[in-house]
Amino acid sequence: MKSVLDQLKIKQVVLFGDGAGANILARFAIMYDNLILGAILINCTGASASFTESLKDKLINWKLNISGMNPATESFLILHRFGPSLFRPLETNRIQRYLQMEE
Structure with missing residues (x-):
């Protein structure tokens, strides 16, 4: 995702994610907090399915x-x-x- 943002010369983003996508975006936001303007994460879980x-x-x-x-x-x-x-x-x-x- 970072490579795509760099290639498109996008400096900051707002993230929207649900479920597994929210989990991925949360991890991305932690790694690249300087790029994130905000995040809406729905049903974000850090646990795997039983x-x-x-x-x-x-x-x-x-x-x-x-x-x-x-x-x-x-x-x-x-x-x-x-x-x-x-x-x-x-x-x-x-x-x-x-x-x-x-x-």
């Missing part, structure tokens, strides 16, 4: 490749997108609106 999370992810990807979109995959993606807020009663309207936008 063994069971990794296994579940592999299983869902396998199912998706074999049979296409299915209820188990859809549930996994919704849980990944909304996290624990999925189980809060007040969040159900937001989730329903999100699902309707995708249709």
Whole structure:
């Protein structure tokens, strides 16, 4: 990323990242703090996925490749997108609106 910024002669940047991208950008910001004007990092985590999370992810990807979109995959993606807020009663309207936008 630093090489690209240098090649384009960009002196300072604002970073936007979500999930793994946020983690990468956080590390970049630590290494090159003089280049960073600001950063918006969403769902940034310094921990790797647990063994069971990794296994579940592999299983869902396998199912998706074999049979296409299915209820188990859809549930996994919704849980990944909304996290624990999925189980809060007040969040159900937001989730329903999100699902309707995708249709």
